[in-house]
Structures are given as structure tokens and as C-alpha cells.
Amino acid sequence: MPLRFNLVVGGTLFALAVFVGLFAPWLAHTDPVMDANLLNAEEPPSWTWWFGTDAQGRDIYSRVVHGARISLTVGIVSQLINTFIGVSLGLTAGYLGGWWDDFVNGLTNLMLAIPSLIFALAIMAVLGPGLTSLLIALGLTNWSFSCRIARASALSLKSQGYVQAAKVLGYGNLRIMVTQLLPNMLGPIIVIGTLGLGSAVLAEASLSFLGLGVRPPYPSWGSMLSEARDQITTAPWLSIFPGLAIFLTVLGLNLLGDGLRDILDPQSRSTRV
Amino acid sequence: MTAVPLIEVDDLRIDLDVQGRRVAAADGISFRIDRGETFGLVGESGCGKSITALALIGLLRHPLSIGAGRIRFEGREIQNLSPARQRELRGDRIAMIFQEPMTALNPVSPVGRQIAEMFVLHKGKSWREANRLAIEALASVRVPAPERRVKDFPYQLSGGMRQRVMIAIALACGPDLLIADEPTTALDVTVQAEIIELMRDLCAAKGTAVLMISHDLGLVANVCRRVAVMYAGRIVEEQSSDDIFRNPAHPYTRGLVGSLPRLGSRAAHGQSRLQEIKGVVPAITSFPHGCRFNPRCVRVTDVCRTVEPAVDLLDAGGLVRCHHHG
Numbered sequence: 001m002p003l004r005f006n007l008v009v010g011g012t013l014f015a016l017a018v019f020v021g022l023f024a025p026w027l028a029h030t031d032p033v034m035d036a037n038l039l040n041a042e043e044p045p046s047w048t049w050w051f052g053t054d055a056q057g058r059d060i061y062s063r064v065v066h067g068a069r070i071s072l073t074v075g076i077v078s079q080l081i082n083t084f085i086g087v088s089l090g091l092t093a094g095y096l097g098g099w100w101d102d103f104v105n106g107l108t109n110l111m112l113a114i115p116s117l118i119f120a121l122a123i124m125a126v127l128g129p130g131l132t133s134l135l136i137a138l139g140l141t142n143w144s145f146s147c148r149i150a151r152a153s154a155l156s157l158k159s160q161g162y163v164q165a166a167k168v169l170g171y172g173n174l175r176i177m178v179t180q181l182l183p184n185m186l187g188p189i190i191v192i193g194t195l196g197l198g199s200a201v202l203a204e205a206s207l208s209f210l211g212l213g214v215r216p217p218y219p220s221w222g223s224m225l226s227e228a229r230d231q232i233t234t235a236p237w238l239s240i241f242p243g244l245a246i247f248l249t250v251l252g253l254n255l256l257g258d259g260l261r262d263i264l265d266p267q268s269r270s271t272r273v
Numbered sequence: 274m275t276a277v278p279l280i281e282v283d284d285l286r287i288d289l290d291v292q293g294r295r296v297a298a299a300d301g302i303s304f305r306i307d308r309g310e311t312f313g314l315v316g317e318s319g320c321g322k323s324i325t326a327l328a329l330i331g332l333l334r335h336p337l338s339i340g341a342g343r344i345r346f347e348g349r350e351i352q353n354l355s356p357a358r359q360r361e362l363r364g365d366r367i368a369m370i371f372q373e374p375m376t377a378l379n380p381v382s383p384v385g386r387q388i389a390e391m392f393v394l395h396k397g398k399s400w401r402e403a404n405r406l407a408i409e410a411l412a413s414v415r416v417p418a419p420e421r422r423v424k425d426f427p428y429q430l431s432g433g434m435r436q437r438v439m440i441a442i443a444l445a446c447g448p449d450l451l452i453a454d455e456p457t458t459a460l461d462v463t464v465q466a467e468i469i470e471l472m473r474d475l476c477a478a479k480g481t482a483v484l485m486i487s488h489d490l491g492l493v494a495n496v497c498r499r500v501a502v503m504y505a506g507r508i509v510e511e512q513s514s515d516d517i518f519r520n521p522a523h524p525y526t527r528g529l530v531g532s533l534p535r536l537g538s539r540a541a542h543g544q545s546r547l548q549e550i551k552g553v554v555p556a557i558t559s560f561p562h563g564c565r566f567n568p569r570c571v572r573v574t575d576v577c578r579t580v581e582p583a584v585d586l587l588d589a590g591g592l593v594r595c596h597h598h599g
Binding site for chain 1 (some may be wrong): 287330332360361362363364365368369371373375376378379380381382390391394395441442443
């Protein structure tokens, strides 16, 4: 199979973000929080300060690199929570049916009707700002897509011969769901999970921008944008570089999700032009 | 042997729910299978063979349900068991293999694991022990190089190999009854013969009773000691497989026997045409009055159109449901 453009570019961008996040302490030039020095305040990008410095004289490059850690951690952990909730609900609803299916369906529709960011805002308002409440808020509000996919897959898979055969051979419901249904629906779930990871990174940035997520002085891409908005005309590098980091990561994740769909779901590929 | 039969079906009726109206998809089904016996159920598509098998393993689901009658496994009524007890029976004491070996195996799981799962599920073995038993099970269904094949996924195996794997899974726990629903229909004729021989050998060796379901009278008669013929939801005749070929009592069975092509029969009987049974099977919702075979029967009389024939015992042993048999 020839290598696909979206898979290669998306994968590279995402891998780069993960690499930067993992090795942030070695890649950064200075400490992102402590190394403030008013003598270097608001320096434009140069050979010394790759991405420039902010009003406190902190190195933007080092802060973007460290921000990758927080943004990706929040994105990945909250998306894992989302996928776990969505797949558990969708799989059981699709396979078991009955009142449980109706209940899960109603809940999913409810979640889809409320914009997830507004819902996350409401949760943050109750829990208060901070990393843990950010994880909870994002992890509880974005599971409806994986839930729908899991439910639809379970519905179509449960009439498959091998699921019927498993019933005849005395498998219990839980065993059928775990050994027969789940492995067969992993493809679409991975695709949706990757695409959702992009929105989770974006949602983290939005909430931090609003001051509800990671709080200054700790750097996340969203909180950096928030701090930079007053100086957008005088020191545009303060917004450009964290913005670019968000843009490239989310773009990479969307391309990756698209590329994975091409591989894992041949049906949608044939309908593509 | 007058001991308790392994499985005994007594006047079973299976209802089909058609938009709130209950129609009998099969009724008056009675038969018994003794331990280690091979029993065949023959009939056209839609005559009720497969749903009878589903009823035996307690897996009839809406819109189908058991309307009346009893199914006893070792003297105990299966319907009265709790769902958990029924599930323990399935796969352990009663196993089943299917028509489509292509779809009956999980495509993302190695075949060895699928066999091993049976030992873990029903015999409480550890995975290590179960994997070892899986290799033995594959060897017993004559799959070459079983220690390598256990790691194969179903798509890497041919149709015949997959059906062997299905047989290995079904016989893994040494069940008392194996239900084979059209086990060879999807296979090549040469592979069919191998699979049938394998099934017969393994079941004979383990003393497993077989309920073989097929539309192929020749195949069933070859494998089974006794054969029941179903038509439109009823058993119309039951005889030993020798007698059913020699003296078919019901006109429908006669038609089936007559419609079997025989090698060399053209030469023996001149240019004789293959017989056919005219007409089609009636729909479940509109079974004819009287004998259900009367619109297609060559011996039909007035009584056939009004009176449902009762079960008659045959001199040679066996039974038939026809006014004009013999």
C-alpha cells in the first residue's frame, strides 16, 4: 500500500508534538516559569530568543515546549476517559438493547444537544479551575461520538455468525461483548478517538484561554494565548507561536484520523473521490 | 435400551409472532435421540428444521417462541432451567456447528484462542493449559501442523479447515449432543465427504449423539441411523435410514427419494427423467387445510383436503403422517 499523504503528515506532526512534550526539559532553553528577567522583556524572535520573550522576559520557545506537555496530557487523558465512557455505554446499549438502549440513546442525544464546551464550562464552574477539574470536565462531555459509533457497530456486529455461534457455545453476555464485539469495532473507535483528541486539545486551549483551565504562570497553549491577547498588536509573537502549536497539533491529529479511517474503514475510502 | 433418552422432544410447537398474531411455524414435533445415536432431520428450506434446533438449545428469540410441548435433556425440562443453567449446558453438553464456517469464527481472534476459550469457559482451565488442549483439539480434527495453525486467523484458512476448527470448538468439551445445521452445504463436494467422515469418526469415538439437519436426504441417510422428514412445520415421516430409502411411506418422502440423482441410473432404466415434486412449500401464514402436503401430493383425495392426518405407526418401526401411506 502506498504511503498516504495525510497519514504521513498527520503522524509526523503528532509524533513531533508528543516528542516535544516528552523531552520538554531537555529541549527548553530556560525554565518556563522561574526564569523571568525584566531586562529581556518583550524581545522579538531572534537567534537568542527563538520565539521571542514575553512581558516578564520569559522565553516563549521554552514555554511552548513545556506547554506541549500540559496540553497533550490533558487532551490524551480526557479523550481516554471519553472513549472509555462512550464505548462502555454504546457497546452495552447496542448489544443488550431494551430500556438500557433507550436510556443511553436519550443521554447521548442530550449530550449532543448541549454544546460540549458550554457543558464543560458549567462543570468547571462547579469544580473550580485546575488541572484535575479540567480533566474531569473534558472527559465527561465529549463521549457521545464514540458512544454512537460503538452502539452502531454493536448493532451490526451482533447479528454476525460468530456472535451467534458464541451464544450457542455458552458464552455469557460480558464475554461476548469483550471477546467478540470489542475487537471487531476497534477500527472505527480508534479513528473517532484520534479525531476527538484534536477537539480535546482545542477544548483545553479554549478553557485555559478563558482562565478556567491551567492557570498562569504555568504554561499551556491556551493560557499563553490568554495572557498574550493584550499585546497582540505590540508583541504578536506572544500569540503566534502558541497558536501555531495548537494549529499544527490539531491539524496533525485530524489528518492522522483521516488517514487511519482510509486504512481501517475501506467502505468510506471507496466513496471518496 | 429403555433408559432415559438423551433428548426427548414431546409435541413441541414453535410460535412466530407476525405483527401481534401468533402463527405456528412448527407444531406437533416429537422425537427422541438416545445417547450416542445419530438422528437426521430433513426438509426443504423454511420447513422448521433450524428453529427446532434453536429450541433445543434454548435460543429462540422474539419473534419466535415455544408455544407448547416439552423438551427434556436427560429427563430434565430445558425450558424450566434458569438462563444461567441453560448457558452452562450450551457448548459444554450440547454443541452446535453451522452452515457457514466463513462467518462462524471471529475474524480478529486466532483460531487457537477460540478453541482454548471453550476450555477456560466451561472447564475452568488456565489459559496455559487451555492453549495446550487447543493444539490437541486441532490435531484431533486432522489439521496438519496444529502447533503452528493455532496462531492463524480465520482468513488464513480454507473453508474446509475452518469447518474443522468449528468442529474442534464444538467437540472441545466432549458434549453429549452435537447439533450440525447444514454442516457441509457451503463446502466443495470432496471436502464435504472429508468433513462428514471426520464428524462421524470423532462422535463415534467420544459417544456423542448427533442431530444432523440438512436438506440433503442422501447425506443424512449416509450419516444417521434414523431420519425424520419435515414438511411445512411438521414431521411427516420417521424411519430408520435404510427403510426410508427402501420403503418411503409418505408421498413427500417418495418424492424426495425419487428426485435424488443416481449415478448410472440412466443406463439402468433407459432415458428416465429425474422426478420432481411439483409446486412450492406453502407460506407459514397460509398452511392448507387438512394435510399440509395435499396441494402438491400425487395421491390426494377429498379426505386429505379436510382432515389432518394423524400419526400412524409403521410395521417396520417408524411413523408416518398420511391418510394413504403404504
